[in-house]
Each structure stands twice: as C-alpha cells, then as structure tokens.
Amino acid sequence: MENEQVKNPNLRAHHDYRRKKSAKEMQVQVITFALMIFLTIVAFIAVGIGDFSVKFIIPFILLLAVIQVGFQLYYFMHASQKGHELPMFFMYSAVIIAFVTVLAFVTIIWW
Amino acid sequence: MSSVAVKKGLGASVWEYLTTVDHKKIAHLYLGTGGFFFLLGGIEALFIRIQLMKPNNNFVNEQLFNEIMTMHGTTMIFLAAMPILFAFMNAVVPIQIGARDVAFPFLNALGFWLFFFGGMFLNLSWFLGGAPDAGWTSYASLSLRSEGHGIDFYTLGLQISGFGTLISGINFLATIINMRAPGMSFMRMPLFTWTTFIASALILLAFPPLTIGVFLLMFDRLFGSNFFDVTMGGNTIIWEHFFWIFGHPEVYILVLPAFGIFSEIIPTFSRKRLFGYSSMVFATVLIGFLGFMVWAHHMFTTGLGNVANAIFAIATMAIAVPTGIKIFNWLLTMWGGSIKITVPMLYALGFIPSFVIGGVTGVMQAVAPLDYQLHDTYFIVAHFHYVIIGGVVFGILAATHFYWPKMFGTKLSEKMGYVTFTLFFIGFHCTFFIQHFLGLMGMPRRVATFLPGQGLELGNLISSIGAMLMAVAVIILLFNVVITSIRNKKVGADPWEDGRTMEWAIASPPPFYNFKQTPLVRGLDTWWLEKMEGKKELTPAEPLGDIHMPNNSIIPFFISLGLFVAAFGAMYNPLNSVGDGKSWGLPVLIIGLGITFGSMLIRSLRDDFGYHIHKEDLLEDDKGGKVG
Missing domain, CATH: 1.20.5 (Single alpha-helices involved in coiled-coils or other helix-helix interfaces)
Incomplete structure (x- = not known):
C-alpha cells in the first residue's frame, strides 16, 4: 500500500495534499484549544475577582459559553x-x- | 426466514412474528395492534356518547365516565393513531426510497414491542383498580390528587410506549437520510417519505419533553418528590408547559403523515403529478418548525399575560399559511386531472372540506380573547375531532384501502368501501358538527352528564346517533377485511394501475428482501417515469449480487417485557403516594430492569452478523422457486 502510493504520482499528490491539510488543521485545533482554555480561565477570573455585579457576570459567562460551543462544533466536530x-x-x-x-x-x- | 406463502404451523408463524425484524412484518404488527386499540378507543367513545345521549343519564357513573373519557383520548392518540401511521410508514417508506429495510431493523422491532407492552400496561388498569381519570392531558394539579393507581398506569405506560416511539422516530430519520437508492435526492422523495421524515424529526424533538414531564409526575406520585406540588414549593404550571411542548407537535406528528398519504393518493387517482411539489415540501418543513412555537395556545386561560398570549396567538395563525398552501396544491393537483373515484380517493375528497372546517375553527380559537369563551367547551371538542378524524382517521382509512394490496397482496372490496365511507362521513359530521353549537351554547367538555331544559338535548341526541353511524361503518370495514382475507384473491404489483412511486413496481406483498437489485431513481415519481417509457421494471443500479440480511431476534421482546415487569414493581413500591406499597415492589422493579439490561447485554456481547441470500437463490426465485 505504502509502495503503491509512492509510485503512483496521482496518489502521491493526493497524499501530500492531505498531509498539508491535516498539518494546517492541527495548527488551527491547537490554537482553538489554547483559546478555549484561555476563555475558561477568563470565566473563572470574572467570578473569582469578586468586583463585578452578578448582572454582568451571568450574561458574560453565558456569552463565553456560546463562543466555546461554537469552537467545539466548528473546529473539533468539523461542522463546516x-x-x-x-x-x-x-x-x-x-x-x-x-x-x-x-x-x-x-x-x-x-x- | 421466508415471507412467501409456504404453509407453516401456527406456532411457527407466531414465533416468526415475535422475532421478526422485517419492516413489512413489523408493519403488520403495528396495524394489528393499533387496529385493536382503535376498536377499544372506539368502544370507549360509544360509551361516552351513550352516556350523553339524554340528560341526567346514568349509563355510567361520574368516576367511570372520567376514566372512559381519559382512556378514549389516551388510547386514540398514543395507541391507535400513531401506531397505525407507523404501520404504513414501515410498510411503505423503505420501499419508496429503494431500501431493503430500515437503517436499524433490530431497533424497529424494539420500538414496536415497547409500544405493545406500554399499551398493554396502560389498559391493564381496567382490571387492576381503575383507569387513569384526569384526562389525556393529566394536568398535575388534578392528577396528583387522583385516588388509586390510574395515573400511575398512565405515567408508566406512556413512558414505556414513548421510548418505543422515540426509537422508531430516530430509526426513520436514519433510514431516510442514509438508505436512499442512487438518484433518490431529497427533492425526488415521494411526499409520504417527506412527511414521515419531518414527523420523525418532530418525534425526536417533542418526545423528550413528554418523557421528562411524565418522569417528574411519576416521581411525584411514586417516590415522594414534589416537582408539581404547589404546597411543597413545586410548580404545577410546568407540567402544562411540558405537556403542551410535546402535545402540540404531537398533533403534527399525527397529521403530517396523513397529509403525506393524501399527497400520494390524490396524484395517483388524478393521473397527474403533484402540483407544487417543492412548495409542498417547504410547507411541510415550515409546519414542523411552527409546530414548536405555538404550544401555549392551549393555555391562554392559564394566565400567561397579554404579551405572551398575543405572541402565541399570532404564531398560531401563521400555521394556517403553510396548511393553506397544501390545501390549494391538492385542489390544483385534481384540477384538470383525469380523476378516478376509488375508495382512497373518496376519503381524500372527504378529507379536504372536513379538515378545512377543523382548520378554520382552529384559527378562531387562536384569537386569544375568543378562546376565553371557547375554552373547555364542546366547541374545542368539535374542533379537534374535525382535525383528528377529518385529517388523521380519514388518512388512516384511505391508506388502509390504498396500501392493503401492498401489505397483504389482496384488495379490499371497493363496494363495501363505498358503504363504509358514506356511513363514516355522514356519521362523523353528524356527531361533531352539532358539537360546535353545543359548545357555543355553553356545554362544558368532559362533563359526565347535563341537565334537561337547557337546550342541549337535541344536539346531544344527534351527536350520539352520528357516533352509532361511525360504529356501523367500522364494523362494515372489519367485515370487509375478513371477507377479503377469506377470499384471498391475489393481485399484481400495481393493483391501482396508476401507481407512481417505487412500492408499486415490486410484487404485492413484496419479497422479504424488497429489491433484487437496488433501483436507479431517474426522477420524481420513479415508477411512473419507467412505465411511461414502456418499461416493465425499475432500472437497476447494481448488478445482481448477494444480499446481506439481518437475523431475526427475540431480544427486543424481552427488553420490552423487562420494562413491563419493572413498571409493576415501580407502581407498588413502598413509597408510592397511594399508600398500598407492597414488600415485593422493589424486588420486582429490580428483576424487571435486570431482564431489560441483561437482554441488552446479551445483544451487545453476542456478535450477530446476519446472513446472505446468495445470487443463485435469487436467480432461482425468478424461475418460480422460492427463497427461504
């Protein structure tokens, strides 16, 4: 199987293309993952700091949650x-x- | 393993049906069981009408009346209308899309057996201390105070049959998305398949709220929780919301497949393609969506506030638009067609005006201020019977005549069909048209009797006479079924001669593998296209090869049986609010769940790869030999 791929130029190109695409996708996923952790930390800080009113914190955390769901669907579950x-x-x-x-x-x- | 007419013993046939995973046999099971419950609900309806035939009647007492009225509604919706529609979906949809079976044949069987045991459990209440008596809506403020175990039969029975419905709905979604034959794009799907698809999506989204609501009510009554008990800090209105978030889409779950059936029948007997196919699809999807935005119109008088009432009133009126699109499309399909009046077509013709009356009264009730006058009167009863009988039951009766040849290989007598239709149609309007006026005169619904001298006598008498006519019509239909089965005169693949979709291209009843070769779909109304080009068969999309088939299994039966046993345990557990808990309650609950999960475990651990029908056997089948 491996051999066949190397010999057939068509398959070879396809293979290279897929490799490049996966690498790119991996990069995006890592960035998204970092962003998600960052957003989670922001949510914790918002509550932990104690200076913000509840009326601000609840919608703010819900907004962060919506963004996280979007990340999850589009970057990890490939919704697009x-x-x-x-x-x-x-x-x-x-x-x-x-x-x-x-x-x-x-x-x-x-x- | 054979579906052909080899003489088999009774025991072997029973075993075959207990274990079958074939969608066509499951269709027979759904039709038989649903039909039985339909008769049961019909008898209950007759009792209601006999009781209300004259003022101050005491044919049944008030408690029994409440039980009969509750069971009539619950049985007709959950155990008759839906299962019978599932029967036609099972019989027709996989063939319409060119598939050999549904996506998950095992789950299909499981869905049926869950419904079967749920329905049995609910009806056993008649023999075990009284049926549920809080109406089919079972509002928590009333049902929490109901004495005896009636409501527990309701919650547990509906929970079990609800699982079955949910499973079947998901199964049809997966089937229609994944199992379509080559060329069968979404916009080439027959309308019955489309409506089944949307109805299944509604089941997927609407049954979870019911499951949750019923689950909470069950815990309130059986395990001492207080979700709906206002005196303990619960909220009784939440039940109403949960129930109607399910209950309103449920109406569309019932009526959309009926719309689909008429969308097959009308083009077939007008010998003309469906007018406005894409707008029909669009209207179906739109009705599905709007169906979830209107539930509170059942609760206008609950005190939601003016703004909420106005929003839900407008949303409700909006549904009239896609429904109107459908009505006009059916009329324009017939316009200029070469119409053949058969029994199914008669039902379709009767359906349009009847359903429009139901729709118009629906819009009247959508006007929130008027609804304050109409709420809980016979006007409402008249309205929803016009929608459910004029829409769903006419659809079911039409489909019974239309698809009978495909399901059983014989054709119901057309002559007796005309008589049934005439009596049923007259009886139906006689029963329910007058009820609009009874309601406007102020007769409340769900009352066990009424007083003389209030001008309600004549209307109720006419209504009861109409109910008798409908009963006679159903008896003639039963007689028709028996006579047709005894005569057993087999018909060909396309007994109506004008079949348009793929089910009419294969034998009646179809062989158990449906298609020898998966067909190639070259357009809407596949079979009609092929016929018009003088072909005798569908164009195949693959060479003849081995066919992979699933094995029969008794496991679905046992999974469902386990829940049935567990339900008794839960009902008589020591914590129940009725106070007659038995010491064996908990062990029985555990044993029942053990049977269910044990059966699931066996299913998971044992590899079942199914079997193959070999190419040679298929070729043999062509020459008159039988596979099996």
Whole structure:
C-alpha cells in the first residue's frame, strides 16, 4: 500500500495534499484549544475577582459559553466540512426550539 | 426466514412474528395492534356518547365516565393513531426510497414491542383498580390528587410506549437520510417519505419533553418528590408547559403523515403529478418548525399575560399559511386531472372540506380573547375531532384501502368501501358538527352528564346517533377485511394501475428482501417515469449480487417485557403516594430492569452478523422457486 502510493504520482499528490491539510488543521485545533482554555480561565477570573455585579457576570459567562460551543462544533466536530449540512440543520433546529422553550420558561413561568 | 406463502404451523408463524425484524412484518404488527386499540378507543367513545345521549343519564357513573373519557383520548392518540401511521410508514417508506429495510431493523422491532407492552400496561388498569381519570392531558394539579393507581398506569405506560416511539422516530430519520437508492435526492422523495421524515424529526424533538414531564409526575406520585406540588414549593404550571411542548407537535406528528398519504393518493387517482411539489415540501418543513412555537395556545386561560398570549396567538395563525398552501396544491393537483373515484380517493375528497372546517375553527380559537369563551367547551371538542378524524382517521382509512394490496397482496372490496365511507362521513359530521353549537351554547367538555331544559338535548341526541353511524361503518370495514382475507384473491404489483412511486413496481406483498437489485431513481415519481417509457421494471443500479440480511431476534421482546415487569414493581413500591406499597415492589422493579439490561447485554456481547441470500437463490426465485 505504502509502495503503491509512492509510485503512483496521482496518489502521491493526493497524499501530500492531505498531509498539508491535516498539518494546517492541527495548527488551527491547537490554537482553538489554547483559546478555549484561555476563555475558561477568563470565566473563572470574572467570578473569582469578586468586583463585578452578578448582572454582568451571568450574561458574560453565558456569552463565553456560546463562543466555546461554537469552537467545539466548528473546529473539533468539523461542522463546516462537507457532508455535515444535515446534522447541522438538525442541531440548529433543536437549538432554536430549546431556546424558545427556555425563553418562555424564564419569561412566563418564573417571572 | 421466508415471507412467501409456504404453509407453516401456527406456532411457527407466531414465533416468526415475535422475532421478526422485517419492516413489512413489523408493519403488520403495528396495524394489528393499533387496529385493536382503535376498536377499544372506539368502544370507549360509544360509551361516552351513550352516556350523553339524554340528560341526567346514568349509563355510567361520574368516576367511570372520567376514566372512559381519559382512556378514549389516551388510547386514540398514543395507541391507535400513531401506531397505525407507523404501520404504513414501515410498510411503505423503505420501499419508496429503494431500501431493503430500515437503517436499524433490530431497533424497529424494539420500538414496536415497547409500544405493545406500554399499551398493554396502560389498559391493564381496567382490571387492576381503575383507569387513569384526569384526562389525556393529566394536568398535575388534578392528577396528583387522583385516588388509586390510574395515573400511575398512565405515567408508566406512556413512558414505556414513548421510548418505543422515540426509537422508531430516530430509526426513520436514519433510514431516510442514509438508505436512499442512487438518484433518490431529497427533492425526488415521494411526499409520504417527506412527511414521515419531518414527523420523525418532530418525534425526536417533542418526545423528550413528554418523557421528562411524565418522569417528574411519576416521581411525584411514586417516590415522594414534589416537582408539581404547589404546597411543597413545586410548580404545577410546568407540567402544562411540558405537556403542551410535546402535545402540540404531537398533533403534527399525527397529521403530517396523513397529509403525506393524501399527497400520494390524490396524484395517483388524478393521473397527474403533484402540483407544487417543492412548495409542498417547504410547507411541510415550515409546519414542523411552527409546530414548536405555538404550544401555549392551549393555555391562554392559564394566565400567561397579554404579551405572551398575543405572541402565541399570532404564531398560531401563521400555521394556517403553510396548511393553506397544501390545501390549494391538492385542489390544483385534481384540477384538470383525469380523476378516478376509488375508495382512497373518496376519503381524500372527504378529507379536504372536513379538515378545512377543523382548520378554520382552529384559527378562531387562536384569537386569544375568543378562546376565553371557547375554552373547555364542546366547541374545542368539535374542533379537534374535525382535525383528528377529518385529517388523521380519514388518512388512516384511505391508506388502509390504498396500501392493503401492498401489505397483504389482496384488495379490499371497493363496494363495501363505498358503504363504509358514506356511513363514516355522514356519521362523523353528524356527531361533531352539532358539537360546535353545543359548545357555543355553553356545554362544558368532559362533563359526565347535563341537565334537561337547557337546550342541549337535541344536539346531544344527534351527536350520539352520528357516533352509532361511525360504529356501523367500522364494523362494515372489519367485515370487509375478513371477507377479503377469506377470499384471498391475489393481485399484481400495481393493483391501482396508476401507481407512481417505487412500492408499486415490486410484487404485492413484496419479497422479504424488497429489491433484487437496488433501483436507479431517474426522477420524481420513479415508477411512473419507467412505465411511461414502456418499461416493465425499475432500472437497476447494481448488478445482481448477494444480499446481506439481518437475523431475526427475540431480544427486543424481552427488553420490552423487562420494562413491563419493572413498571409493576415501580407502581407498588413502598413509597408510592397511594399508600398500598407492597414488600415485593422493589424486588420486582429490580428483576424487571435486570431482564431489560441483561437482554441488552446479551445483544451487545453476542456478535450477530446476519446472513446472505446468495445470487443463485435469487436467480432461482425468478424461475418460480422460492427463497427461504
């Protein structure tokens, strides 16, 4: 198998292309991972410092959480790649429905 | 392993059905069990109408009336309408997309058996101290105070059958996304497949709220928690929200497949392709989405506040738009078509005006201020029966006639079908049209009796006579089924002669592997295209080869049986709020769960690779020999 790849120029090119692409992807993943850890630390600091009001901290942490979910979906679960359209459609449908549900609960039940 | 007519003993047939993973046999099981529950719910409906035939009647007492009324609703929705629709989905959808089976045949069987045992458990309540009596909505403020174990039968039974429905829904999603034949793009899928797809997505998103709600109610009643008990700091309104977040999409889970069935029947008998195919698909998806944004219109009078009421009122009215698109598309499909009046087509013709009446009264109720007047009156009863019977039951009866040849290889008598339709149609309008006016006159729903001299006598009498007519119609249908089965006159692949989709290209009933060669789909209405080019068969997409098939398995039966046993243990556990806990409750609960998880473990540890039908056997089959 290895031999065949070396000999066939087509396969060779394909192999090189894939290597380059994976390397690039790996780089992005490492950066994202570092960013995610950074955001987590920021969240902890925001609570730990104790100077901010609760009204600021809760939306702020929720915002960080949304960004993290985005990172997770798009950089680790490859949501933007081809062939993932349908799962993403379902994900977003479910997100919208869950959001409406939670919104309704916090606005009209626990007012 | 054979689906062909080799004479087999009764025991062997029973074993075959207990273990089958073939979607066509599971369809038979769903149709049989769902049909049985449909008759049961129908008998309960008759009892309701007999009780309300005249004022101050005492055919049943108030408690029994509450139980009958609750079980009528619960049975019809969960145990009759949905399973019967699943029967047609199972029988038709895999073939419509050119697949040999659903994506997970084992789970398909598991879904059926969970439904079966859940339904049995719920109905055993009649013999074990009384059925649930808090209405099919089982609002927590009422159901927490219900005496006896009725509500526990409701929570546990629905929990078990709900798992089954969820599993089946996911199975259909996976099937439709992954198992389509080459060339079958999304925009070439027949409408019944599309509506099944969207209904399955709704099941996926709507059943978890029900599961959670029922789970919390179960814990409140059986294990001493206080989620819904206001006196202990709970919130009783949350049950209503959970229930309707599930309950409203449930209406679309029921009616969308019925829409799909009519979208197959109308083009077939108009001999014309469906008008506005892409707008039909768009409308289906849109109804699915909007279905989740409107649940609070069931709760206008709960006191949500003006803003919330206004938002949900507008969202509710918006659903009329995609539904209207569908209605006009059906009308325009018939426009200029060469219409053949068969029994399924008759139901389709009866469906359109009936369903429109139900839709119009729906928009009336969406007007929140008017709903304060209509809420909990017979107007509501009339409305949802127009939608559910005019939409779903007509769809089911139409599909029974339409797909009977495909499922069983014989054709139901058209003559008796006409009689059934006529009686049912007249009986239905007779029963429910007058109820609009009873409601406007102020008759509340769910009352066990009413007083004389309030102008309600005549309306209720007419309504009860209509119910009798419907009962007679169903009896004739049953007679039709029996006669057809006894005559056993086999029909060909395309018994309606105008079949458009792929299921009509293969034998009736189809061989157990469906397609010898996976077909190539060259456009919408695949089989019609091929017929118009003078072909006698579908174009194959692959050379003839071995076919990989799954093995039968009894494990789904035991997984479900375990939960059925565990449910008894949970109900009679020492902590239950009824106070009749038994010492054997906990052990039985553990044994039941042990059976379930043990069966799952066996399934996980034992490799089951299925088997192959060899090419030679398939060729032999062509010459008249039988595979098996």
